[in-house]
Every structure is written in structure tokens, then in C-alpha cells.
């Protein structure tokens with residue numbers, strides 16, 4: 001620059017320049033330096049609040065493309081959830097009562113992510129949800145609906161029409177884990193005209209059943225089913241207690257889950273669960289630990305409280321093998337406090353979720369891209385991963401969260417409405433298939449359970465920090481997560497990052513380039529100028 005400037009003072013050059021200024025500025029392309037080719041801005045330049053004094057969120061930004069020298073399938077999404085847990089899919093489902101119970105946690109873990117069981121349940125019920133995930137074995141039904149021998153065919157008919165399946169184990173008292181007495185299937189029941197007949201009279205008794213003993217694997221179970229030509233195979237203990245049921249129809253549709261998040265030794269799926277910071281939550285932690293939970297998420301909108309500091313230290317002392325995810329935080333100072341108490345990961349996001357009203361009600365929070373970038377930068381110094389929690393409504397948002405330093409994205413609304421979430425589907429007036437989705441700080445959710453977290457049951461006024469609404473049916477997690485991960489892979493390929501760690505190295509070295517988007521640029525980036533269009537998410 002300085003030499004150019006002084007050259008311009010030189011008489012001859014000054015004359016040339018006045019004649020043809022463009023010629024002077026043209027640079028020999030063979031002499032272009034890295035600096036000449038730099039486009040956009042590093043994250044550091046964008047988020048340095050001293051310059052911008054603004055908070056930005058995902059939609060304010062766009063990632064500039066890099067160079068592609070690998071295929072989309074070569075992109076490796078393996079990432080860190082916490083100090084000790086890695087995931088092959090960087091997606092975690094929120095601890096919300098319309099998002100994650102055991103079915104969701106099982107599906108998320110099978111797809112390589114992780115589910116966090118919400119805490120709006122009694123201690124016993126929450127621990128039971130965790131246990132269901134830990135006991136899950138692909139192809140094995142670990143809690144089949146059982147019936148008692150005293151049940152009549154009439155009652156069985158009602159059960160069948162409600163549940164949609166036809167074969168049931170008959171056990172003492174009709175409970176799981178009790179001695180198996182027999183099995184009733186269509187063959188036993190179809191031609192009986194007196195529907196008052198009790199099952200004990202028509203069931204196939206245990207002595208005539210093909211069964212297998214506890215400990216058998218799916219391959220062996222499959223062989224036995226094929227050899228015996230039966231539809232159902234009860235698995236029992238040496239004393240005939242029912243432990244599981246294997247169904248031929250399930251085996252047929254049982255696919256492999258190569259990305260599943262499993263314990264490296266015992267191969268059980270991993271699962272997390274949320275707790276609060278009240279004294280009674282220590283009892284909850286004990287019950288969750290007994291159910292072999294792998295990670296505990298301390299669920300609070302403002303994690304930097306003495307209550308949480310004490311809880312983290314207590315869990316790490318009592319149950320050092322359990323990973324503790326602390327939060328939520330949005331500033332470096334909050335993050336430092338929680339890391340120094342022993343947090344194994346941090347959850348980042350305040351008031352930015354789709355159902356959140358915290359920023360409006362409490363005036364506190366932070367735009368999410370700024371929160372993720374700043375907290376990740378600090379946490380990275382300690383080797384602690386962060387979860388970008390909330391505000392994710394597309395695979396592109398997940399790419400941006402990873403690009404700003406997050407280990408994984410925690411999603412509520414994005415995953416709500418899938419078939420594995422709690423709650424029944426219903427139809428809107430226009431015929432759309434919907435499920436409920438609500439904030440854990442909404443009046444509805446508080447009424448169900450989180451009540452005393454707020455102001456105690458005696459409090460006269462409940463201030464909502466969330467809303468309750470509906471979302472559209474998204475089908476099964478087993479189709480939806482592959483769509484999301486394929487989208488993320490395309491995004492990372494465009495950026496030129498073959499893995500999450502490579503992406504984050506690029507971030508730290510300033511090689512990852514971003515630009516802020518004006519309001520017009522954001523409009524341009526969306527669908528525009530059409531009379532109408534239909535958005536189909538994927539074709540599979």
C-alpha cells in the first residue's frame with residue numbers, strides 16, 4: 001500500500017494513472033496472494049462486539065463457499081456432545097414434554113444423535129423412561145402388552161382394536177416380568193363364537209410354545225422364528241419369567257443402524273435426562289443414576305446460579321461417571337463459572353427458542369449466533385463442547401451452529417411433530433395432521449408439573465415464559481434425521497469441510513468466511529417471486 005501510494009506521487013506514474021486508472025490497479029493474476037483472495041469476514045471480525053455492538057443470529061449470516069475435493073458421502077459428522085460422549089449425528093432432542101420421552105430417545109440414539117428425557121414427570125416415571133432406553137435391543141420388544149388368563153375374548157377384542165396388533169403373551173396378573181402362562185394369537189381366537197370365554201381356556205399354553213432363554217441375540221432369535229414358522233417368540237428366564245418378545249414382523253422391518261450412539265462395551269444405547277436445581281432434584285439424580293443414565297442436563301434458562309453451581313459439584317462428586325451438561329448460558333462469564341464447577345458440556349441459548357417468550361418477559365437473553373460463537377470460543381479453551389440450543393428450523397441452521405463452534409444442535413420445534421414424540425396426532429379444520437408443541441415455561445406445561453420450579457404451588461401469579469402451539473406431522477425420525485444429516489453434509493461440502501473438526505479448525509484459523517445479510521439479501525435467499533409453490537422436504 002505504502003509503495004503504491006508513493007508511486008502515485010511520482011510524476012510519470014501520476015500522468016499514466018490519469019489516463020488509465022484501471023490499468024494501474026490491475027494486478028498480475030500470477031502474483032495474487034492469499035490476502036488478495038480473501039473474501040467475506042472471519043467469525044472474529046463479525047462478532048467482535050466492540051465493533052458491531054449488535055447481536056446476530058443464524059439468519060443474519062451466510063457462510064461463503066470453499067473448495068470441494070471430496071464427495072458428499074465423505075463428509076464425517078462425528079462430533080463431541082460432552083467431554084466423554086461423541087455422536088455420529090450432531091443432533092440432540094430437547095428435554096421437553098412434547099419432544100422427548102423414551103421412544104424419541106431410542107430413535108434419536110439409533111440415528112446417531114441423543115435424546116434428553118424431560119423432567120416434567122415424577123422421579124419414578126422419568127427413571128423408568130431412562131431404563132426403557134437402556135433396555136432397548138433392536139428387534140426385541142422389551143415391554144410387550146401382556147394380558148391375564150382371566151381376561152375374556154370380548155375384552156381382548158377391545159384391546160386389539162385399540163392397539164392394532166393381534167398377539168399377546170398371557171402372564172400371571174397380565175404383567176410384564178411375571179411367569180409366562182401362554183400366548184394368544186389370531187389362530188387361537190378367530191373361530192370362538194362365545195366371546196365371554198376366558199383366555200385361559202383358549203390360549204396356547206407355555207408347554208406347547210416355542211420360547212428362547214434370556215441372553216439370546218437377534219440373529220439366533222431370527223433363526224428360531226424361521227425354523228418354528230411362528231410369528232412370535234417369547235424370551236424367558238430359567239424360571240419362566242417373561243423378559244421380552246420377538247415378533248417376526250418386527251424382524252422383517254428391522255434395519256441396521258450403523259450410526260447408533262452406543263456404549264462401547266455393553267452396546268446399550270446412550271440416553272440423557274433433565275433435572276432442576278431444587279433440593280429434591282438430588283433424589284431424582286440418584287434414581288436416574290440407578291437407571292444408568294449417561295448424561296444429566298441441568299435444565300434452567302439462566303444457568304449461572306448458586307443453585308446450579310452446587311448441583312454440578314454434587315453430581316460430579318457423587319456420580320463422577322455421569323456427564324453433566326450445565327446451562328443455559330449465553331455469555332463467556334456464565335460459561336466460565338459453570339465449567340469451573342465441573343460441567344462436561346454447556347447448553348447455549350436464552351429466549352431464542354420458537355416457543356420462548358423469555359426475552360420479551362424478562363428482557364434477558366442473546367441473539368443465538370453471537371451466543372454460540374462467544375461461548376464456544378471460551379469453552380474451547382477448556383476442551384468443553386457446547387450444544388446450540390433452540391432457534392433451529394432447518395439443516396442450514398445446524399450447519400451454521402457447527403460453523404460457529406457448537407458440538408451439536410439441540411432441537412425442539414424442528415423435531416416436534418415426528419411420530420416418536422409424545423402425544424397424539426389430530427387434524428386441524430383445514431385437514432392438516434398436527435401434534436402439540438409447547439414451551440416448558442408455558443402455562444400448560446407448568447400446570448402439568450414444572451409448577452413449583454417457578455413460584456411454588458402457593459404462588460398467586462404464574463408468569464409464562466413460553467407458549468403452547470401446534471406443529472405439522474413430520475413422519476418418523478428414521479426418515480427425518482437422514483434428511484437433516486444429508487442437508488448438513490451438503491452444507492459442509494459446499495464450505496469445503498470434510499468433518500466437523502476440520503470445520504472448527506477452519507473457524508479458529510479464520511479460514512471460514514462469513515458475510516452479514518441485509519434484509520433484502522435474506523429475502524433473496526428465501527423463495528421469492530412465485531405465484532405459489534409447494535415445499536417438499538425430501539424424496540426418499
Ligand SMILES: NC(=O)C1=CN([C@@H]2O[C@H](COP(=O)(O)OP(=O)(O)OC[C@H]3O[C@@H](n4cnc5c(N)ncnc54)[C@H](O)[C@@H]3O)[C@@H](O)[C@H]2O)C=CC1
Pocket residue numbers: 276277278279299300301302305307328349350351352353356358390439440441450453454455465
Ligand atoms: N432456554 C431458554 O431460553 C429458556 C428455557 N426455559 C425452559 O423452561 C423450563 C424452566 O426454566 P427456568 O424457569 O429457568 O427453571 P429454573 O428451575 O432454573 O428456575 C425457576 C425458578 O426457581 C428458582 N430456583 C431454582 N433452584 C432453586 C433453589 N434450589 N432454591 C431456590 N430457588 C431456586 C430460580 O432462581 C427461578 O426463579 C426449563 O425446561 C427451561 O429449559 C424457560 C425459559 C427460557
Ligand SMILES: O=c1[nH]c(=O)c2[nH+]cn([C@@H]3O[C@H](COP(=O)(O)O)[C@@H](O)[C@H]3O)c2[nH]1
Pocket residue numbers: 094095096301349350351352353354355356357358359389390391392410411412413414438439440441442465466467
Ligand atoms: O423461553 C423459553 N420458554 C419456554 O417455555 C421454553 N421451553 C423450552 N425452551 C427452550 O427452547 C428450546 C427449543 O427451542 P426450539 O423450539 O426453537 O428448538 C429448548 O431446548 C429450551 O432451551 C423454552 N424457552
Ligand SMILES: [K+]
Pocket residue numbers: 351352353354355356357358
Ligand atoms: K423466542
